[in-house]
Amino acid sequence: MSIKQLGKSLILTLPALFMVACSTTNDGAEDSQQNTETSTETTVETPVDTTPQETEADRLERINAETRAQRTVYFEFDDSTVSTSSQDLLKAHAWFLSKNPGISVVVEGHCDERGTPEYNLALGERRGKSVKDVLISYGVNASQVRVVSYGEEKPANPAHTESAWSKNRRAVLDYEG
Amino acid sequence: MIKRKLKCWLAVLLVAVTSTSRAEIEIVITDWLNDARPIAVVPFAWQGTSAQPPFDMSAIIAADLRRSGRFDPMAFNEMPQTPTHHSDVDLDMWKKKGIEAVVVGKVQETSVGQYTVSYALIDVFKSKQVLEGGELITNNDYLMLNRVGRTTRPSFRFYTHQVADNIYQALTGERGAFATRIAYVTVDRSVKKSFQLFIADSDGYDPKRLFSSEEAIMSPTWAPDGRSLAYVSFENGRSEIYHQKIYTGERNLIAAFPGINSAPVFSPDGNKLALTLSKDGNPEIYILDLQTRRYKRMTNSPYSIETEPEWSPDGQSLLFTSDRGGRPQLYRVPITGGRPERVTFSGEYNASGNFTPDGKSLILVNRTNGVYHIAKQDIASGDMQILTDTHLDESPSLAPNGSMVIYATIHRGRQVLAAVSADGRFKIKLPATRGEVRAPAWSPYLVQ
Numbered sequence: 001m002s003i004k005q006l007g008k009s010l011i012l013t014l015p016a017l018f019m020v021a022c023s024t025t026n027d028g029a030e031d032s033q034q035n036t037e038t039s040t041e042t043t044v045e046t047p048v049d050t051t052p053q054e055t056e057a058d059r060l061e062r063i064n065a066e067t068r069a070q071r072t073v074y075f076e077f078d079d080s081t082v083s084t085s086s087q088d089l090l091k092a093h094a095w096f097l098s099k100n101p102g103i104s105v106v107v108e109g110h111c112d113e114r115g116t117p118e119y120n121l122a123l124g125e126r127r128g129k130s131v132k133d134v135l136i137s138y139g140v141n142a143s144q145v146r147v148v149s150y151g152e153e154k155p156a157n158p159a160h161t162e163s164a165w166s167k168n169r170r171a172v173l174d175y176e177g
Numbered sequence: 178m179i180k181r182k183l184k185c186w187l188a189v190l191l192v193a194v195t196s197t198s199r200a201e202i203e204i205v206i207t208d209w210l211n212d213a214r215p216i217a218v219v220p221f222a223w224q225g226t227s228a229q230p231p232f233d234m235s236a237i238i239a240a241d242l243r244r245s246g247r248f249d250p251m252a253f254n255e256m257p258q259t260p261t262h263h264s265d266v267d268l269d270m271w272k273k274k275g276i277e278a279v280v281v282g283k284v285q286e287t288s289v290g291q292y293t294v295s296y297a298l299i300d301v302f303k304s305k306q307v308l309e310g311g312e313l314i315t316n317n318d319y320l321m322l323n324r325v326g327r328t329t330r331p332s333f334r335f336y337t338h339q340v341a342d343n344i345y346q347a348l349t350g351e352r353g354a355f356a357t358r359i360a361y362v363t364v365d366r367s368v369k370k371s372f373q374l375f376i377a378d379s380d381g382y383d384p385k386r387l388f389s390s391e392e393a394i395m396s397p398t399w400a401p402d403g404r405s406l407a408y409v410s411f412e413n414g415r416s417e418i419y420h421q422k423i424y425t426g427e428r429n430l431i432a433a434f435p436g437i438n439s440a441p442v443f444s445p446d447g448n449k450l451a452l453t454l455s456k457d458g459n460p461e462i463y464i465l466d467l468q469t470r471r472y473k474r475m476t477n478s479p480y481s482i483e484t485e486p487e488w489s490p491d492g493q494s495l496l497f498t499s500d501r502g503g504r505p506q507l508y509r510v511p512i513t514g515g516r517p518e519r520v521t522f523s524g525e526y527n528a529s530g531n532f533t534p535d536g537k538s539l540i541l542v543n544r545t546n547g548v549y550h551i552a553k554q555d556i557a558s559g560d561m562q563i564l565t566d567t568h569l570d571e572s573p574s575l576a577p578n579g580s581m582v583i584y585a586t587i588h589r590g591r592q593v594l595a596a597v598s599a600d601g602r603f604k605i606k607l608p609a610t611r612g613e614v615r616a617p618a619w620s621p622y623l624v625q
Contacts, residue, residue, distance in 0.1 A: 113569065113592075114549065114569060115505075115526065115528065115542075115544070115549070115571070116485065116498070116505075116528045116529040116542050116571050116572065117395055117396070117571065117572065117615075117616065118395070118396060118439055118440040118453070118484050118485045118498075118528075118529065119482065119484055119485065119498055119500075119505055119528050119529075121395070121409075121416060121437050121439050121440075121484070122437060122439070122453070122455070122460040122482040122484050123482065125436065125437050125455055125459075125460065126459075126482065147436075148414065148415045149415075149416070149437055150393065150411070151395070151416075153393035153395060153411065154393065158366060159590070160569070160587045160590055160591075160592070
């Protein structure tokens with residue numbers, strides 16, 4: 001593999017890295033000249049690095065997509081405050097939505113079964129709106145976010161237990177289309 | 178009489194499940210009273226072309242009276258005699274058995290599927306003869322009721338509830354509510370259309386499915402004529418209010434505004450619907466005029482939830498739930514508008530308010546120390562009484578005579594219906610044969 005080929009392959013991947021590659025390959029060529037003058041014969045070879053090169057932008061996209069795979073935030077009993085632990089998750093969705101203004105999201109608000117179904121339908125909407133407000137605070141256009149409340153009608157876990165309830169008090173981000 | 182509550186954990190099954198019925202709800206009396214009045218409903222005579230009448234009329238009447246909590250009908254095998262006409266009733270014989278009143282009757286098939294029913298209610302503490310001017314004169318004072326009525330094969334069972342209503346009224350002075358129906362939603366996640374809206378007779382018999390859906394059904398409510406229901410359906414992915422006529426199936430979309438469309442309830446005259454909409458930003462109470470289709474906004478509280486409207490019996494004010502004070506409490510506002518007045522102060526959470534028919538009390542869901550029960554609050558004094566001892570009680574609905582409250586609760590890990598007398602002394606569970614049951618709504622009176 002020639003230096004020229006190495007340079008070409010780097011050009012194909014990234015111009016910024018190519019600049020670095022040019023300066024270092026020249027040094028490398030001198031070193032191999034010197035090596036030929038030693039008593040034992042050795043050869044240093046430099047295969048093309050085919051490891052996919054990740055840019056900073058790609059890295060951010062990847063981390064964001066990984067974070068966005070999580071689409072549920074949970075709430076305390078009888079409360080619609082978005083917890084600080086859910087902020088990073090919503091920030092990730094907000095980053096994505098503000099970069100993609102053509103994409104919209106439905107925020108589904110849910111409650112556990114305690115309390116009256118009709119009050120809980122309203123409480124589910126309040127939870128959905130809390131999430132919407134957080135997304136807007138991170139730069140999302142309000143028109144990209146729609147809130148739908150299911151109250152206590154669509155539990156993640158239909159059991160009548162404390163552990164089911166903690167999974168049912170939630171808002172779920174559902175991307176449309 | 179010592180009023181002592183007895184726990185009866187042995188279930189007393191009251192629904193007569195015949196081979197043709199598909200009773201999805203059973204009735205189990207869990208708490209009863211030993212001051213229930215001892216009466217007897219003697220098996221009715223039968224004259225007809227078939228061996229048996231369509232239903233055992235006296236058994237249905239006895240079950241209705243027992244389910245009211247007020248009466249303890251005698252078992253058939255303990256009866257000292259089985260007369261079918263009031264003239265054959267030996268008053269002393271029943272008095273010695275401790276029975277207060279006796280029902281006798283006869284069913285005659287006059288032509289195929291047509292029946293004449295005669296029945297009488299006898300007060301055993303009166304006498305059949307009185308001494309007047311030194312002479313023994315026969316009188317009819319002992320007859321509290323002596324009636325003849327007619328019915329047909331399809332109406333036979335519902336007519337029987339009307340007979341029970343008449344007997345109940347003669348014995349208590351209060352109108353009976355057996356000839357009524359219950360609407361409810363079943364949830365069975367093992368079937369595709371998991372959510373189903375039913376109506377059944379007040380004893381759980383003859384359930385009729387009105388609507389089924391893959392998505393949730395909420396808040397069924399009866400029109401005052403008993404011929405249609407409004408409810409919330411999520412069939413289009415969010416809450417919308419529909420109005421469905423029971424006997425024609427005609428179904429109309431009432432409200433599908435952005436946000437929630439919730440908690441419909443008909444005005445006493447049936448011309449208006451109070452409901453909750455969040456179209457203007459957050460949940461507020463509105464009144465929809467069903468003729469003009471105009472909405473009137475009744476509340477304006479941009480930072481709180483307002484929902485669960487309920488008409489006062491005179492139609493002049495609305496009760497509703499609001500968390501404007503931090504936690505849900507009940508408030509009342511005149512329909513002419515004005516500043517809502519808070520009416521509940523006991524406990525951390527009061528919601529789902531219903532007026533008793535006399536307008537003097539509220540039946541509601543109360544949470545105290547994290548425990549949800551059905552409670553009754555006297556409006557004048559503000560005194561609150563917890564009526565239930567079940568778990569996570571919600572959705573109370575009163576019988577039209579105010580005697581009983583049906584509600585949803587969690588029993589052995591399943592949501593079921595239960596009922597409690599308005600004084601909290603008599604309790605019933607109504608488990609479904611499969612799945613869960615919720616959102617009960619007791620019909621208005623269905624016959625005049």
